[in-house]
Amino acid sequence: xxxxxxxxxxxxxxxxxxxxxxxxxxxxxxxxxxxxxxxxxxxxxxxxxxxxxxxxxxxxxxxxxxxxxxxxxxxxxxxxxxxxxxxxxxxxxxxxxxxxxxxxxxxxxxxxxxxxxxxxxxxxxxxxxxxxxxxxxxxxxxxxxxxxxxxxxxxxxxxxxxxxxxxxxxxxxxxxxxxxxxxxxxxxxxxxxxxxxxxxxxxxxxxxxxxxxxxxxxxxxxxxxxxxxxxxxxxxxxxxxxxxxxxxxxxxxxxxxxxxxxxxxxxxxxxxxxxxxxxxxxxxxxxxxxxxxxxxxxxxxxxxxxxxxxxxxxxxxxxxxxxxxxxxxxxxxxxxxxxxxxxxxxxxxxxxxxxxxxxxxxxxxxxxxxxxxxxxxxxxxxxxxxxxxxxxxxxxxxxxxxxxxxxxxxxxxxxxxxxxxxxxxxxxxxxxxxxxxxxxxxxxxxxxxxxxxxxxxxxxxxxxxxxxxxxxxxxxxxxxxxxxxxxxxxxxxxxxxxxxxxxxxxxxxxxxxxxxxxxxxxxxxxxxxxxxxxxxxxxxxxxxxxxxxxx
Amino acid sequence: xxxxxxxxxxxxxxxxxxxxxxxxxxxxxxxxxxxxxxxxxxxxxxxxxxxxxxxxxxxxxxxxxxxxxxxxxxxxxxxxxxxxxxxxxxxxxxxxxxxxxxxxxxxxxxxxxxxxxxxxxxxxxxxxxxxxxxxxxxxxxxxxxxxxxxxxxxxxxxxxxxxxxxxxxxxxxxxxxxxxxxxxxxxxxxxxxxxxxxxxxxxxxxxxxxxxxxxxxxxxxxxxxxxxxxxxxxxxxxxxxxxxxxxxxxxxxxxxxxxxxxxxxxxxxxxxxxxxxxx
Numbered sequence: 001x002x003x004x005x006x007x008x009x010x011x012x013x014x015x016x017x018x019x020x021x022x023x024x025x026x027x028x029x030x031x032x033x034x035x036x037x038x039x040x041x042x043x044x045x046x047x048x049x050x051x052x053x054x055x056x057x058x059x060x061x062x063x064x065x066x067x068x069x070x071x072x073x074x075x076x077x078x079x080x081x082x083x084x085x086x087x088x089x090x091x092x093x094x095x096x097x098x099x100x101x102x103x104x105x106x107x108x109x110x111x112x113x114x115x116x117x118x119x120x121x122x123x124x125x126x127x128x129x130x131x132x133x134x135x136x137x138x139x140x141x142x143x144x145x146x147x148x149x150x151x152x153x154x155x156x157x158x159x160x161x162x163x164x165x166x167x168x169x170x171x172x173x174x175x176x177x178x179x180x181x182x183x184x185x186x187x188x189x190x191x192x193x194x195x196x197x198x199x200x201x202x203x204x205x206x207x208x209x210x211x212x213x214x215x216x217x218x219x220x221x222x223x224x225x226x227x228x229x230x231x232x233x234x235x236x237x238x239x240x241x242x243x244x245x246x247x248x249x250x251x252x253x254x255x256x257x258x259x260x261x262x263x264x265x266x267x268x269x270x271x272x273x274x275x276x277x278x279x280x281x282x283x284x285x286x287x288x289x290x291x292x293x294x295x296x297x298x299x300x301x302x303x304x305x306x307x308x309x310x311x312x313x314x315x316x317x318x319x320x321x322x323x324x325x326x327x328x329x330x331x332x333x334x335x336x337x338x339x340x341x342x343x344x345x346x347x348x349x350x351x352x353x354x355x356x357x358x359x360x361x362x363x364x365x366x367x368x369x370x371x372x373x374x375x376x377x378x379x380x381x382x383x384x385x386x387x388x389x390x391x392x393x394x395x396x397x398x399x400x401x402x403x404x405x406x407x408x409x410x411x412x413x414x415x416x417x418x419x420x421x422x423x424x425x426x427x428x429x430x431x432x433x434x435x436x437x438x439x440x441x442x443x444x445x446x447x448x449x450x451x452x453x454x455x456x457x458x459x460x461x462x463x464x465x466x467x468x469x470x471x472x473x474x475x476x477x478x479x480x481x482x483x484x485x486x487x488x489x490x491x492x493x494x495x496x497x498x499x500x501x502x503x504x505x506x507x508x509x510x511x512x513x514x515x516x517x518x519x520x521x522x523x524x525x526x527x528x529x530x531x532x533x534x535x536x537x538x539x540x541x542x543x544x545x546x547x548x549x550x551x
Numbered sequence: 552x553x554x555x556x557x558x559x560x561x562x563x564x565x566x567x568x569x570x571x572x573x574x575x576x577x578x579x580x581x582x583x584x585x586x587x588x589x590x591x592x593x594x595x596x597x598x599x600x601x602x603x604x605x606x607x608x609x610x611x612x613x614x615x616x617x618x619x620x621x622x623x624x625x626x627x628x629x630x631x632x633x634x635x636x637x638x639x640x641x642x643x644x645x646x647x648x649x650x651x652x653x654x655x656x657x658x659x660x661x662x663x664x665x666x667x668x669x670x671x672x673x674x675x676x677x678x679x680x681x682x683x684x685x686x687x688x689x690x691x692x693x694x695x696x697x698x699x700x701x702x703x704x705x706x707x708x709x710x711x712x713x714x715x716x717x718x719x720x721x722x723x724x725x726x727x728x729x730x731x732x733x734x735x736x737x738x739x740x741x742x743x744x745x746x747x748x749x750x751x752x753x754x755x756x757x758x759x760x761x762x763x764x765x766x767x768x769x770x771x772x773x774x775x776x777x778x779x780x781x782x783x784x785x786x787x788x789x790x791x792x793x794x795x796x797x798x799x800x801x802x803x804x805x806x807x808x809x810x811x812x813x814x815x816x817x818x819x820x821x822x823x824x825x826x827x828x829x830x
Contacts (some may be wrong), residue, residue, distance in 0.1 A: 340722050364728040372726050374719035382720045384741050390720075394727035442723065 009081075010037035011182045011215040012061065012100075016075035019056055019239075022068055030070060031056050031239040038183065041213040043206075045226045045247075047262070048236035049461035050432075054219045057236070058185045061217070062102050063092040080182065097124050101176040105188040107168035111160040117144075118156035121175050128179060143174045147204060166197035170204065177208060184209075185217045190225060194325040194488070199532040202228055221462065223266040224491065224535025227251060235259050252543050265466035266540035267491040269533050271514030279316035282482055283337070283370075283450050286311055288346035290329075290336055290506075306332045307344065307506045314450065319476060319483040321497030321514075323490050323529070329506040330486045334452045337484070338370050351449070364398055371443035375455035377435035381427040387438060388423035394446045412445040415478065416471060433464035437471070444475055451475070452484045457492060469496050490533050494518055502526050567817045570810035577807050580627040590618035592625040592777040601793055610799050613785055622777040623800050629778035630759045630807065633693055637758035638751055640697035645704020646743070652705065653712025654735050663709070666702035674699040674761060679770040687773050696761050700754050707750055711743045745822040752815030756808045763804055779804045 019031040031053040038044050048054040059065050061077055063084060077084040079100060084092065096102075104110050112120055121140045125131050131139070137156075144152035147170040160168055169189060176184055186205065190198040206229060209216050218229055226233060226247070233250040235243040235258070243256040254260045288310040291303035307329045314320050324330040335341040337348055339359030348355045350369060356362050374380045381390050388409065395405040410420050416437040427435060436456060443451055453472065457465040473496060476483055487493050493500050494514050501511040502525065510523045521527045530536065539546050562568065580587060589609065596616035603611045610619040652662040678695035685691050715721060716739065724734050765771030766780025767787075774781055779800045786796025 338726055340725065359725055360731075367726060367728045370726070372723070374723070376719060380719040380723060382724075382738050385737070393724065393729060397728040397730070397733075439723070442727070446727065 008040060010039050011080060012038040012217075013078045014057070014061065014075070015078070017057065017060060017072065017077065018074035019053070019060055019065065019070055020073040022071050027073070029073075029239060031060070034075070034236075034239075034241055036234050036241070036244065038215040038217060040182065040215050041209065042231045043209060043216040043218055043229055044232050044234060045218045045220060045230035046234045046236060047220060047223065047226055049221060049262070049463065051238070052236040053239035054236050055187055056239075058102070058187055058217060058219055061183075062096065062100060062185060063089070064102070094128070097176070097181060098128050098179045099181050100183040100185065101179075101181045103169075103172050103176050103184065103186040103189045105191050107165050107172055107192065110172050111168055113160050115159075116156070117158050117160065117163075117171055121171070121178055124175055124178055139178065140174075143178050144171075146208070147171075147174045147177075148200075149174075164197075165193055166200065169193060169197075169201055173201075173204065173208070177212065177214070180212055181214065183215045183217070185219070187219045188221070189218075191220070191222070195490070195532040195534070196325065196528055198225070198534065202534070205229065222534060223251075223263060223462070223540060224533065224538075227535040227538045227540075235262065251538060251540070252545075254543065260543075261463060263543065264541050265463045266535065266538075267466075267469075267489070267495045268538060268540055268546075269491050269494050269518055269530065269536045270539065270546065271494045271497075271518060279318070281313040282316050282351055283314040283484075284312075284347075284349040285333075285337065286347040286349070288312075288333070288336060288344055288348065290332055290341065290344040305506050307336065310346070310506075310508060312501065312508070312511075314482045314484060316449070316482055317476065317480045318498045319472075319485055319496050321485045321487060321493030321500045322503060323487060323493045323500060324503035325488060325529075327505070328503040330488075330503050331454055332506075333503070334372070334454050334484060334486050337450075338372050338452055339367075340372075368394070368398065368446050369448055370450045370452065371446050371448040372452040372454060373436070373439045373443050373456040375458050377432045377439060377459060378427075380439045381435060381442075383427050385426075386423070387425055387427065390427075391423070391438065391442050391445060394442065409441070409445055412441045415444070415475065416441045431464075433460055433468065436460060436464075436468055440468075440471065440475070444479065444481065447479070448481055450484060451481045452486070454486045455488065456485075458487065458489065465492070472496060490518070490529055491535075502529065564817065566813060570813040570817075573806055573810040574814065577627050577803075578631065580624050581631045584624050584628055588618075588621035588624045590621040592617060592622040593775060594618075601789060603793065604795070611793060611795055613782070613796055614789055615785075617777075619782070619796065619799060622782050623779070623803055625777045626779040626782055626800065627803075629689070629772055629776060630762065630804075632689065633696065633762040634755040634758045636690075636693035637697040637700060638755050640694065641700035641704050641754050642747060642751065644697075644701045646708050646740070646747070648701065649705040649708025649743075650712065650735060650740065653709040653716070654731065654739070659709070662705070666705050669699060670702045672699060675764065675768075675770075678761070678765050679768070682765070682770045687771065689772060689776075692762055692765060692771050693758075696758050696765075700757070703754070704747070704750065707746055708743050711746060712739050715739050715742050749815055749819040749822065752811050752818065756811040756815070759804070759811075760808050 015035050017031060017034040018029065020027040020029050034057055036044065046054040046057060056070065060072055065071060072085060079095065118137065118140050121143065122136045125136050125139060141152045141156060144155055149155050149167060149170055163171065190201050193201060202225065205216065208214065220226060230247045232246050234241055235250065237258050243250060243254060243259045250259060251263060254263055288307055289305070290307040291305050310333060322330045322333065332341060336344045339355070339357065339362055342358035344357055350366065355366060359367060388406065391409045392405040395408060413420060413422065418434065418437055430438065457468050460468060469492065472483060475481060485493065485496055497514055499511060500514050500517040502509045502517065504525050510517060510521065510526045517526060518530060521530060537545055594617060598616060599608065599612050600616045601612060601614055602608060608618050608620065610623070613619055648662050648666065652659045674696065677699060678692065681691055681695040721734060721738050724738050762771055762778065763780030763783065766778050767784040769784065771780055772778045782800040783797050790797050
């Protein structure tokens, strides 16, 4: 299971790689002193948070650095004994796909939407080899079967929009591997996918790697994925290698302080012991359904059911984690409750009072009691407004004076761990984590009874994510606010929730305490979700593998 | 800080600086016309009809003996008045209709179908019709040119509002109890400013050009008023005798249109980094 013994020559060897910004006058170092080898048949995971230089390192190997922004300033990148820094551009082109190839993060945009799948994969062969058309077709069909796509003949003739995200990522992998390259670089290849799909793709990559003895560089921010796929791990931070070792070394006995912090921040599937809140239900959702109608030519509506027959209770002082994959309706549920989506059926009661479907029809007194924090911290604050204006907006709407509102906002800033001087700045001066703290401050300054966190930590780096989760817990304890925590990540939900609600296709599949849901799932779908959670077998916080099943 | 960088990009290229210089020259011409002109642009002097350039008449005289140089100088006033008048009307009504259509979904299809209807009217035909009904005057021409421009602004504003209404910061404002009017003014409309600056330059240039076309066709500004279109229309009969009667005002008109459009293009590139570097 551990690293492959270095009995053979490395496929790729990177020595003292240094990448700088292309600015002539004042070049800034982006990647420095990066050194590693990749052996045939080995998977090297490069792990790091955003801005760590992990993707830049991979792009340097592929010769894909944007020429007007970044350039290699030093070091050697040796692929099968040839230093790529000394090779002409045309030769690098010839090496791509034949010797090294790449899989990108976003399968939805990686394929040409107006070309059939078969032709797109066939094109890779046509560019590099003089293979007759019939033989090309045979090779493509064989490869489609190899990436476990059903009915290769049909897929061959299909356009990308006819396929799901997971199927498209299989196509991209097929394209990368069709000429049997020695080295495959995968840049966050499963980040955009649902967990169940992610599990299948990881399985496929492991299988193909073994079958073809391909060396793989796998770039990811997710230690769960790392624990599933890595032979060796390279941890990067701020363009430098922090630590380098086998999977076991890094996961069980990390040396560098940063690695320890990074690994310990990874949420695991084992819920901490929590006492179920036994307060009165503050929010009651009864029989909620929402159908997105599509008016057809004849005036009939062929609807898509986004939610059907949802019953949900949220108690004071409770975190309810709503978990589901994309399309499960979890965000729609949140948006219906807060009134950003209307036209739903059923009933929402807040402290016994029935709510109007649309937030426009609700009084400000009602609006104040439910607040929301969104996923994307970069789009959640008006970029043109100074932070104090954004944070005071709600209070001012309720007629509070400027001085009083400012005093209240300052108080809340202390809770979310920000200094008072942030008030005079603009959103673009903050990092993603800081912005999410600002959004939290904007919501809790309203003193809501319900706080909806719609994927509020999903866009954050894992160490920042851990901090914001702690902050949410802290806010709950201080204010008694009930939190509706919507996430696609069962591991995060397991850590923060008092109750977990699993949704699939607009329905609640199962709900209960984290121990019930994760430890003794009743439904097949819940079991599948648990089985797909990457790194389920690892207790990252304590640097060891679990010896018991979660729950 | 961001604004400064954008302004820096904007001013960094020589063509843009030249274009801005040309615009400044036209504005100076219009503002200081009485001082810059050597003659009264309407003064008929039959003694010096159709003369070539001379010390007294720098660019020569037209068929009524009027000084061509002075008429071109005064013509800039008409062009700038028409340009800014059309721009003001198009922006005010376009933003109003666009905001109503983009924010209040119930009004959307009504307003947009009316705008489609207005867009279907050929601008020049509308102007000719309006001038023949209410007589030729500067204000009629401005209104006639402005009406077909309104739907363009409406569509632009509506499109932007539709794309930002789903932005989390707009939705956050809804949940904070901000009133619809305040959401529109504070959070949504500021997004339209940069595109409107760009669109505004095109509208301005188009208005100047259409006024010249209308005047040339005899359906624009009253013929005694010196406008670039009128000057070209007067001169066309004598083109073979004195090409300058058409060429000089024509060159000034073309340069003005060209430079305004150039400034618009650079403004678009500077304000929208995604388009930078594209043709």
